[in-house]
Amino acid sequence: MNLCIVSHAACRIKGKPVGPAPRPLCYNGPMQAEVLAIGSELTSGATVNTNAAYLARRLAALGIPCRRQVAVGDERSELLAALHEGLQRSTLLIVTGGLGPTFDDITMAAIAEATRRPLVYFPAVATAIRRFYTRRHRALQRAALRQAYLPRGGQPLSNALGTAAGLWLPLAHGRVLVALPGVPAEMRAITERHVLPRLKRLASGRAIESRTLRTAGIVELAIEAVLRRLRIPPEVSVGLYPNLRMVDVRLTAATRSRPQAKRSLARLEAPLRRALGVHVYGVDDETIEEAVGRLLVARRRTIAVAESCTGGLVSDRLTNVPGSSRYVRGGVIAYHNDVKRTQLGVSSTLLAKYGAVSAPVARSMAQGVRRLLGSNVGLAITGIAGPTGGTKRKPVGLVYLALADGRRVLSHRCQFFGDRLSIKAQAAQAAIDFLRRHLLRR
């Protein structure tokens, strides 16, 4: 290991630096974030804390490293201890959860106590709560008005999706405490609309710009090799974030002015994009499903999917994109071989000769689903998700992908490792990327 990539979001340097001397661990001044999630549903394990990851990603895009994520239950003394520690450690403490109207929602009271401020009534918040109930033709729950009390000195952050307002609370020494509802959709909406713009303004004097190149089909080490060949300007840091056969490459520039930061980013982004080429499927928040959708719309192509081992996961992902009904015709889940034969027209001879998990059957499935559902492109996946069904010649994790577009039929063999769900997820990911690369080639 001999890299110069600064994974700045976590303030670590991977291995020994080469090239330019390592920059200070947290180059963007004193702002250091911590996310504190509150709720016994988290500490009991009933709910997975997805909010923390979302917030960390959004903060990193502003150049604000999230040093720590903490989750505690709704118990007052635990919560107070976590608030005190978080405020000592970090300059930005983002608290999620416990803003509801019920007895065990004690976050605002605990923040008031930890910051030694009284809770005061915010008439504008009360009006918004009343309006929320009226619009839904529901009677106002008296308890809901508890949510109109926020710590003195705080700014309420309006919540378009619910009754719990967020809180922006400036504290001494430039520190800020932000409180957000725990419901992910509400938390995200308030973050995007109110918190991120305020944080951008806070970084005054310094302009932070960031850009994420999202890649698929190239491993972290290969991207590191590419980066080592490029000149990385000293004001730009690069972080690599691998996840399920995809790697996000995030470039963050911190300079005195926004135009300068944009220029610095562009100076690195252009050669990096050239070097990564077709592996880059999108930028910033674009998912690979969205990228594929964009390509299908641009090329006026429709798609139909025939799935065996992925069992519907590819179609599920493609249809997660709003507006996907414009290009997704539909799909066939051909779990049983009968369905492969009768619906997709895979011949019994082919099934007997090569087996259901084979390139010829995958190709026939892709052609079949294209014909059957009248799409321009047919995509097919067949494989062995396990845990049983594997043999020495065809082990668990063997997956064939195929694609038919009326002119030709392509297929691709993959070998994945892991448990059933992991193999399904990797196969779906590979199939979507296979489709994307095909669409790019046209």
Next chain:
Amino acid sequence: MNLCIVSHAACRIKGKPVGPAPRPLCYNGPMQAEVLAIGSELTSGATVNTNAAYLARRLAALGIPCRRQVAVGDERSELLAALHEGLQRSTLLIVTGGLGPTFDDITMAAIAEATRRPLVYFPAVATAIRRFYTRRHRALQRAALRQAYLPRGGQPLSNALGTAAGLWLPLAHGRVLVALPGVPAEMRAITERHVLPRLKRLASGRAIESRTLRTAGIVELAIEAVLRRLRIPPEVSVGLYPNLRMVDVRLTAATRSRPQAKRSLARLEAPLRRALGVHVYGVDDETIEEAVGRLLVARRRTIAVAESCTGGLVSDRLTNVPGSSRYVRGGVIAYHNDVKRTQLGVSSTLLAKYGAVSAPVARSMAQGVRRLLGSNVGLAITGIAGPTGGTKRKPVGLVYLALADGRRVLSHRCQFFGDRLSIKAQAAQAAIDFLRRHLLRR
């Protein structure tokens, strides 16, 4: 709010107790757990920390509350601080991640430093690592042998899925530190095989037994009303864990002997099951997909699914169950109305008269997919996932479910709220529960 349910996993009491006096917050003696996850992929938001939720659930089943979950990056001083704090606060500290062979995997070294023990070479671990490489016909990476060094006094926990051994490290005053790999499959395997049995033994003198009744289609408040009518023995605590239209009811008995704990549980479980009736879909770790699979196998029925708005998610979930190929024939994703007509035989008249999102179309889809794929049961979902496509009469979130079994056709109207992904998830969940209830009725 006037409840007597002790949500013990987080040591909180919801509202004011009625009936028996509240038991001590942590009735099971001094063991208090904390989970510390290590990895910049977590603090940067690239990866969601699912390990913490899993561990909290498994600990709660042993009556061990998890008070806090923390995530920090792989930076040495952060990690040391988090280790020190965790060891002070908790009697059981479970650390996940950072056990790999590379330079930035520093967890074992940090544990050694925090507990003032040297790292020593464990030949048995080295042998296991060598065997791992040999079995995969791969050359041993020298760096992999770094993983054979563990803090003195620790017990290695063998890892059947990888090279990183876990660690069980008994400390002064009965405290225990456990270190596990961050890869979820490896972490889970070591937990189930080595950690949970050891923790059970530690709770000597006290026998802890727990049982989770998993419910669907009944809200938390209704379950609380049921519990209030039952006599809950003082040695049993009850926790409710709601998640996506399902609520887990966990009963935990702590007594002097295992038979006594089992009797205590049974005394509450029997009347509770009677009261909750068909809402209970399974116990302990059984998922609702598995419950449906079990029912389909028992009744020798096969299933085919026609999905519109869920786009494959129902089939994806049903096929997550190992062995589901025995009863899942396949499915049709009828995203475009053409597919509903040509494949599922939904008549143009029906589509024109009622629209694609309607009970008659859902019923026709269920009959169509059953006939088309030759299954015993056909399940259909059609609805508006949004964000666009809603009208005043048919708003976003409106979903029709239907089921055909050759004798009759049932349908069900639902109205969900939330964003596109949330509506898809709720609709899929409701469809699977609809199928389950139908199978129970036969």
